Structures are given as C-alpha cells and as structure tokens.
Amino acid sequence: MRVDGKAMRTIWAARDGVVGILDQARLPHELVIVELTTAAEVAHAIRSMQVRGAPLIGAAAAYGVALAMRIAPSDAALDDSVALLGATRPTAVNLRWALGRVRAALLGREPSERARFAWRLAAEIADEDVAINTAIGVHGLALIRQIAAARTTPVTREHPLQVLTHCNAGWLATVDVGTATAPLYAAFDAGVPLHVWVDETRPRNQGASLTAWELGRHGVPHTVIADNTGGHLMQHGRVDLCIVGSDRTTATGDVANKIGTYLKALAARDNGVPFYVALPSPTIDWSLSDGVAEIPIEERAASEVTHVSGRLEDGRVATVQVTPDGSGVANPGFDVTPARLVTGLITERGIAAASRAGLVALFPEHAAERERGHGAR
Ligand code: MRU
Numbered sequence: 001m002r003v004d005g006k007a008m009r010t011i012w013a014a015r016d017g018v019v020g021i022l023d024q025a026r027l028p029h030e031l032v033i034v035e036l037t038t039a040a041e042v043a044h045a046i047r048s049m050q051v052r053g054a055p056l057i058g059a060a061a062a063y064g065v066a067l068a069m070r071i072a073p074s075d076a077a078l079d080d081s082v083a084l085l086g087a088t089r090p091t092a093v094n095l096r097w098a099l100g101r102v103r104a105a106l107l108g109r110e111p112s113e114r115a116r117f118a119w120r121l122a123a124e125i126a127d128e129d130v131a132i133n134t135a136i137g138v139h140g141l142a143l144i145r146q147i148a149a150a151r152t153t154p155v156t157r158e159h160p161l162q163v164l165t166h167c168n169a170g171w172l173a174t175v176d177v178g179t180a181t182a183p184l185y186a187a188f189d190a191g192v193p194l195h196v197w198v199d200e201t202r203p204r205n206q207g208a209s210l211t212a213w214e215l216g217r218h219g220v221p222h223t224v225i226a227d228n229t230g231g232h233l234m235q236h237g238r239v240d241l242c243i244v245g246s247d248r249t250t251a252t253g254d255v256a257n258k259i260g261t262y263l264k265a266l267a268a269r270d271n272g273v274p275f276y277v278a279l280p281s282p283t284i285d286w287s288l289s290d291g292v293a294e295i296p297i298e299e300r301a302a303s304e305v306t307h308v309s310g311r312l313e314d315g316r317v318a319t320v321q322v323t324p325d326g327s328g329v330a331n332p333g334f335d336v337t338p339a340r341l342v343t344g345l346i347t348e349r350g351i352a353a354a355s356r357a358g359l360v361a362l363f364p365e366h367a368a369e370r371e372r373g374h375g376a377r
C-alpha cells in the first residue's frame with residue numbers, strides 16, 4: 001500500500017541481515033520503522049505486537065529463522081530458533097505453518113547454504129502472501145459487486161454499500177493488501193461506492209488504531225464504532241455485509257479471529273446479514289475439526305484491559321488506567337465463530353462454503369488429510 005505517497009510493505013529485507021518492520025505498537029500516532037537483526041529481536045517484535053496479524057507473523061517468523069541461520073546454521077540452532085519463534089503467539093496457525101515450511105526446507109540443505117536459502121525463502125513467503133491477498137481481493141470484489149447489485153436500495157455515492165469489519169485484517173496484518181480489506185480496497189479502487197464500519201476492537205483497539213488508519217490513508221470512507229454498536233446497526237438495515245479475517249480456520253470451517261468476532265456473527269445471523277471470512281490458505285489448520293474445543297486461545301496481559309493508550313492534547317502518547325484498582329481481569333485474545341454462522345470463506349482460490357466439503361473442493365490436495373479431533377463434519 002502507499003503511505004504518504006510511498007509504496008510500503010509491513011516487513012521487508014532492508015539490507016543483508018537486516019529486516020525492516022513498521023512498528024504497529026506506535027500506530028496511528030507515530031510512523032516508526034524498526035530494524036531487526038536477530039531471531040530474538042523478531043520474537044520480541046511478535047510478542048510485543050510490533051508485528052501482528054496472522055499472515056504477517058508467519059512471514060516475520062520466517063525472517064527470524066533466516067537471521068538465526070546467519071549466526072549459526074546448525075540443526076540445533078535451527079530447532080532453537082523455530083522453538084523460540086513458535087512460542088511467541090499460540091492462536092494464529094500461520095506462524096507454525098511458516099516455521100514448519102522453513103525448517104523442512106533447511107533440513108534438506110548443507111549448513112553452509114542455509115543462511116542464504118532461508119533469506120530467499122522468507123522473501124518468497126512474503127511475496128506469496130501478497131499474491132494470495134491480491135487473489136482474495138479479486139474474488140471478494142466479485143462478491144461485493146453481486147451483493148451490491150442485489151440490494152433493494154440501489155448502491156450509489158449517497159447510499160454506499162455498508163460493510164462492517166472487526167479488528168485489523170488489513171494490509172498491516174499481512175505483508176501487503178490485507179485479507180478482509182483486500183475486497184474492500186479492490187471495490188474502492190474499482191469505483192464501487194463503499195463505506196466501512198470499523199469496530200474499535202477493544203482491548204487493543206486494532207480497529208480504531210490500525211484499520212481506521214490504513215483505510216484513511218487509502219481514502220476509503222469509514223466510521224469507527226464502539227464494539228457494542230454493530231448489532232444495533234444491523235437491526236436498522238445499516239450493514240449490508242460483514243467481512244472479517246481469521247487467525248486459524250479448521251478443516252470444517254470454524255473460524256478463530258479476534259475476540260468479539262463471534263458476537264458479530266451472531267448478530268449478523270439474527271439480522272440476515274451475510275457474514276464472510278477472508279483468509280489465505282496457510283490460515284487453514286487441516287488437522288482440526290472442532291474450533292471451539294481445539295483451537296488454542298491466547299490469554300493476554302491484564303494491562304490491555306485495565307489500561308488504554310492514546311494521544312494527549314499536547315501530542316504526547318500516554319497510557320491511562322480505566323478500571324478500579326484491584327478488579328480482576330480476563331483477556332482472551334480470540335474467539336471461535338462456528339462454521340454454521342459463516343456465509344462463506346473468501347480464499348485465494350475462490351469462495352468456499354464453510355464446511356469440509358467446501359474447503360476440500362477448492363483445496364483437493366488436502367482431501368486425504370484427516371482431522372485428529374472429533375471426526376469430519
Ligand atoms: O492479535 P492480533 O492483532 O495479531 O490479531 C489479529 C486479528 O485477529 C486479525 O483479524 C487476524 O489476524 C486476521 S489476519 C489478516
């Protein structure tokens with residue numbers, strides 16, 4: 001995407017042995033670039049959510065292994081870096097997918113070749129993510145056109161198509177383009193009149209801070225709403241379509257995404273609003289069949305709930321406490337939306353029904369894989 005007129009990705013090879021990232025913990029108030037030179041620095045960036053979003057943490061982890069291989073290309077160092085990076089965040093399966101791919105590829109190479117090869121593979125994973133998201137945008141645009149054409153009130157500049165999204169499944173959550181935002185940018189660029197309701201997404205406010213920032217930079221009309229507002233808007237016919245991302249989708253179409261997604265899916269079902277999930281295939285965990293029972297949900301720090309940060313009137317960024325001293329806090333980072341509430345899965349190969357049959361029809365190479373959980377649905 002373009003930032004201040006300059007094409008930019010969320011992660012890039014800055015120079016030999018140096019990985020550049022946009023520090024997302026500082027957005028939207030400051031645009032800060034951070035350079036990472038070791039696997040430990042990459043692990044810290046993922047854990048502290050300087051880089052975040054399922055596809056982006058996969059690409060970042062691949063670069064992390066590549067940096068480790070420059071220091072020590074042994075099997076032991078490879079396994080150490082994979083373990084270090086793999087332990088950073090549990091829910092998004094893209095992390096495990098990327099690390100597994102890099103590890104398998106490196107084990108088949110001489111140690112002397114590993115650093116260079118790993119660097120190239122990390123760049124390849126990053127480029128693939130961009131291509132996948134672009135394809136999601138193509139399929140999503142066709143869907144948006146279809147929904148716009150079917151709306152009883154014609155879609156015009158005065159009455160744009162109303163899309164609700166949750167969290168940030170935008171270009172900041174990926175290497176570029178985004179997943180849930182890919183159809184939105186494609187539609188906007190194609191001239192489809194569009195307005196986006198952006199859930200603020202407490203506790204970390206990825207919607208208010210990140211999605212709003214990137215949509216604004218691209219010129220996409222949008223309105224930030226409190227997380228509790230979506231159901232009301234849907235009851236009043238003010239949402240035509242929901243599109244969210246995913247951190248892990250089971251082989252049967254259950255979707256783990258940022259906490260609060262499930263509530264929006266329930267409201268969408270109650271109000272007859274189509275609820276789509278945009279996801280790249282590395283987000284599918286073909287080994288799982290029951291998302292609620294099987295997907296590990298990250299429990300995050302209490303301070304994300306007890307405190308909020310923002311910009312003071314004098315321009316300084318500060319963090320303040322919003323809860324009374326001593327109150328208990330729970331902070332699960334994700335929830336699971338069962339497949340029955342999902343209208344369809346927008347993937348790089350097309351739109352699948354949220355079911356094993358739907359996914360396998362698009363990804364037949366996984367037909368033979370069996371889930372280890374409760375059996376196929
Ligand atoms: O905790 P985060 O900010 O990494 O969570 C991100 C999300 O939940 C995104 O919506 C998800 O990764 C979809 S990715 C394009």
